[in-house]
Amino acid sequence: MPIEVSIIGGSGYTGGELIRVLLRHPEVKIKRVTSSQYAGMYLHMVHPNMRKVTELKFSSREEVEPCDVLFTCVPHGTAMKDMEGYMKLGKKVVDLSADFRLHDPKDYPTWYEHEHTRPDLLSKFVYGIPELHREQIKSTNYVAGAGCLATASILGLYPLAKAGIIEPDRIIIDAKVGSSAAGHEPSLSSHHPERSHVVRLYAGTGHRHTGEIEQELNFGIKPTVAFTAHAIEQVRGISATSHVFIKEELHKTLQEKDIWKTYRKEYENEPFMRLVKDKKGVFRYPEPKILLGTNYCDVGFEVDPHTRRLVVVSAIDNLMKGAAGAAVQCMNLMNGFPETTGLDAIGFHPI
Amino acid sequence: MPIEVSIIGGSGYTGGELIRVLLRHPEVKIKRVTSSQYAGMYLHMVHPNMRKVTELKFSSREEVEPCDVLFTCVPHGTAMKDMEGYMKLGKKVVDLSADFRLHDPKDYPTWYEHEHTRPDLLSKFVYGIPELHREQIKSTNYVAGAGCLATASILGLYPLAKAGIIEPDRIIIDAKVGSSAAGHEPSLSSHHPERSHVVRLYAGTGHRHTGEIEQELNFGIKPTVAFTAHAIEQVRGISATSHVFIKEELHKTLQEKDIWKTYRKEYENEPFMRLVKDKKGVFRYPEPKILLGTNYCDVGFEVDPHTRRLVVVSAIDNLMKGAAGAAVQCMNLMNGFPETTGLDAIGFHPI
Amino acid sequence: MPIEVSIIGGSGYTGGELIRVLLRHPEVKIKRVTSSQYAGMYLHMVHPNMRKVTELKFSSREEVEPCDVLFTCVPHGTAMKDMEGYMKLGKKVVDLSADFRLHDPKDYPTWYEHEHTRPDLLSKFVYGIPELHREQIKSTNYVAGAGCLATASILGLYPLAKAGIIEPDRIIIDAKVGSSAAGHEPSLSSHHPERSHVVRLYAGTGHRHTGEIEQELNFGIKPTVAFTAHAIEQVRGISATSHVFIKEELHKTLQEKDIWKTYRKEYENEPFMRLVKDKKGVFRYPEPKILLGTNYCDVGFEVDPHTRRLVVVSAIDNLMKGAAGAAVQCMNLMNGFPETTGLDAIGFHPI
């Protein structure tokens, strides 16, 4: 007997990706996919890849019945407003908005410029990166899906931060992300002739995901993260290059193999983490190109002999490991399914 | 008990795609993947998408044991030379070269500029488009995988040709194909700064696939096909626009709904054929972009009120329905598996 | 003393390109560039390439003074409404809308689905392709800039049609065009994640430029043109592949060198026409990639030994030879300047 799931807000890119994955998930039946704008229409009118794949139509919010897992893909800010209702509908809820990612209500004004209206619910949510919080996710009913840029950044640096190798106040992250991350609403900045082939600084400073990264890399000392995001030509994919500095007292003695060991210790048994650092070949370091449709996070690094710097590169598909894939990974854990169920797609080459 | 398959020539793009599909095929175990150049190396050194997915290494040709199905992805011209040996290795053989596609040995000098060296074997092979030759494929041991541009073209026009609606000597096909179709060997014309963003006439006339198309659209009268191929920016994907003309005697009476009926009659129950012809939406006609990784062939058409012309558009992923996917579809039929086994991937949106 | 020109409607892509060319034209001074939406703002707020290049600001329509040449880049349909006023402002007018391209008022309902409201003005306008109508352009005050797809198509076929070599009712044109041709208004179909990497049939039949092509290729017998347009990945550039058929009576005797001669006869002395048909090299046929920013139209052809077909490929930059560049070429002729003035840019390689 598959579990029954519904998706609130299924007409956007994250919702669409969730549908794509869940339709092939052997333990799941999709009951409802809501869209106020498209209610009554076939999914494939909005998600053309669904043609002949499913006969599902968009529902209105009111039609959603109680279900086993409810995925909420609603705009940031509205999830907190409606969460109490969602919690009544879904035995378990995976929220893909930003509204329940930060544990400390004081962080919302800092990063989101508004107060959190339901601080009482914050502690119910586990931050949705299984590689960091697997046991908690297994036993919670409420998961806050992590930000896509945060996911790539955190997974690249987590083993180093946890091991206390790097200076917590010298973390610089230079991230590059495709156009799908900005959502499905057309605007002049997303207009193809304007958007095509850019290397566009869109968040030099102040990106909201900075708060999540600092929260998750906090091992005793809260780190200061200097985060910058660029929009690039791609539709999908994130590549995050972190420039971090080895603590002065370790610099002389720490060797490349020690860094390796640090990563292996955390990620060796992780099904979706791959260490990519080859001496030969074309794809020697992580590259989002070959991650499309997968739930992998590839991580590689280089030691800079010229400074105390480590260059860490991490790559994901922003709609998969950065959103829908991670949400399903969490759902699997919350329901006792094998963690990789429905998520074993292999990337493409060439692409 | 899965069947055992091996792949001769697994370092190219078609071989790689075959591996990708077969690794997730529930009825199949890959025994060997050969490469003279890379024998002994892990697959992922050549196919970076295989990292952590499989521990398989490339084998030499000599290591290949007898198996249930042998896929041969070798250069055109060498398959005919070695086929007798391959037939001893594989109970069934699916050849992805061009060497056994044309039934008439006289067509090889015309389209390939050399004689066929094993005309005695030609009649053993069934042309590998299941939508046209399903029953024969079910009962044969030898399938010749169809050309990628031929597949898109044939599937777009087959119902019209079979129904005798169009003039057989006024078939113009203007095809567009991505860079992966030219294979994995670097050259100046594939060098990124030269190849990027082209709309390049690479086969204005004389394309080899023309012979296949004429063969398969021959319903009594052998058609004359004017075929042209352009290289476009994409890595994957084929879009073939056919400009065909309704027979004069039918022109006045034939209506759009009759064309619909003609297509529905042939494709209604086909699992991989989709008719795409919408009045609204962004993806109103077939588009390879959303077919990546799928085995679909999408077909749409438009009736030109200004002439007797029908514009038919068909789209595929050249490495899937145009090569590896179709090969697995044939393998499924040859082995009595449900036809869609291992081929139910949904396309991506956005991408 | 430079002449004074103004541009009505300068915030779009055609207007912007016109400004770019005219700012470097040694015989021209731009007086006004109008935009109702941006009046009062610096040009570079809309055209970021103008930063530090000019201090010009957008004007309102009312501020425009009488001038030597007025360029009108207004929406189709409104040019005819306002032309009488424009003719009072500009001693000469180059209209870049579609409103004065067709000579016969009856053609407007056919191709534009509305009547022409000022049929009395139609005969005043010369069709703006100098390679066909140079002498008339020299002596007129009113030019109707040709459509971009029409320009590429007409220039590819004009010598063949004029020489009476091809069958006038078997002209199939399969055109590919970049996203800039659809203008600067964002929409879902131009949204980067949706528009990126498409090969999209956007006008299978019924494209408005068909009327212009039939008008201009009319040498005694009005031809029937089967025209189809695809949107491709590029931002700029048009490639038009024409599939035309040699008249039966000529087919046996006509040789490739005769086709060459036919093209040379018309284009040998044309400064912006290049015949591109090489046996070697990467860029053997016309390709819009290397035409960006130039006023060239490159034309090449291939004789199909398999049919009576000629494959003709022509390529332009849709905003230059397809719009602003041709408009300036006409302006040069109308004012007695050397035809190439301000238009001698060399294309880029690589790009």
Add this chain to the structure above:
Amino acid sequence: MPIEVSIIGGSGYTGGELIRVLLRHPEVKIKRVTSSQYAGMYLHMVHPNMRKVTELKFSSREEVEPCDVLFTCVPHGTAMKDMEGYMKLGKKVVDLSADFRLHDPKDYPTWYEHEHTRPDLLSKFVYGIPELHREQIKSTNYVAGAGCLATASILGLYPLAKAGIIEPDRIIIDAKVGSSAAGHEPSLSSHHPERSHVVRLYAGTGHRHTGEIEQELNFGIKPTVAFTAHAIEQVRGISATSHVFIKEELHKTLQEKDIWKTYRKEYENEPFMRLVKDKKGVFRYPEPKILLGTNYCDVGFEVDPHTRRLVVVSAIDNLMKGAAGAAVQCMNLMNGFPETTGLDAIGFHPI
């Protein structure tokens, strides 16, 4: 009377761009363009954009006569070997290799892994960034063209470094560069299906241009630069994001307007420097997309309220301001021509 110039090594991308600019330079006549591989062939066989533009053919090295200015576009390492001969041919020499960029011979083993064979010649060369060394360039006969990534990086940071605002040992540069920077030799890594749509870490550490950057940003204290380069989808263009830190003692008092002032002081009168930092619009920060074919270097910055960081973005066309354009700018200065002669191209929008 134009001066006579020749180009040693004109078949590559830098040589081709130099030809493109010089053919339209009113004070210059190109005498020879050498290529050992293509001697005797028309330029347009290699540079397809030159078709019908020039009748020049490639020459052999031996045919080059003494000339006013010699541009040397030869592989790194061979320029130093042959420079003495070049100095006899050209009254003035602009070397576009890396061989004479670093003043200190000890820096060559560090960054180039070999000794400099002609350290005696090093002091004759001025580093070819006019914005830093205009007066020296005016009075020298020998200029070493700056590295493309170095140019973007240096011009972004020079005013800050000179003003002593930033910590010299906390300079992190994350650069992104298109495929043309890797030259015109095909390889597997430049093969379109492999290279297309990458965000590829190709020089995480150890990039040779680091040496130049440290040399040019040395104002008393030699800075330590942590430099990283990524290959991106584009063919042309560099975007360099520098993450630098305001000195602790200045952090509290230094305001954004002070940073503005610092940049304005250095660049206000520079014809090719533009400060790009808008509150509104799509192109608010420097973007290489709209710099194609121009000699501009656009620079913008953002103050990070969360850290002591300044994010500086600089963008150039790597083949223009990063190579050929800067070389011509230097030639102009060396010959007393107005600095912008032949370099006044406006960028494209859209593109």
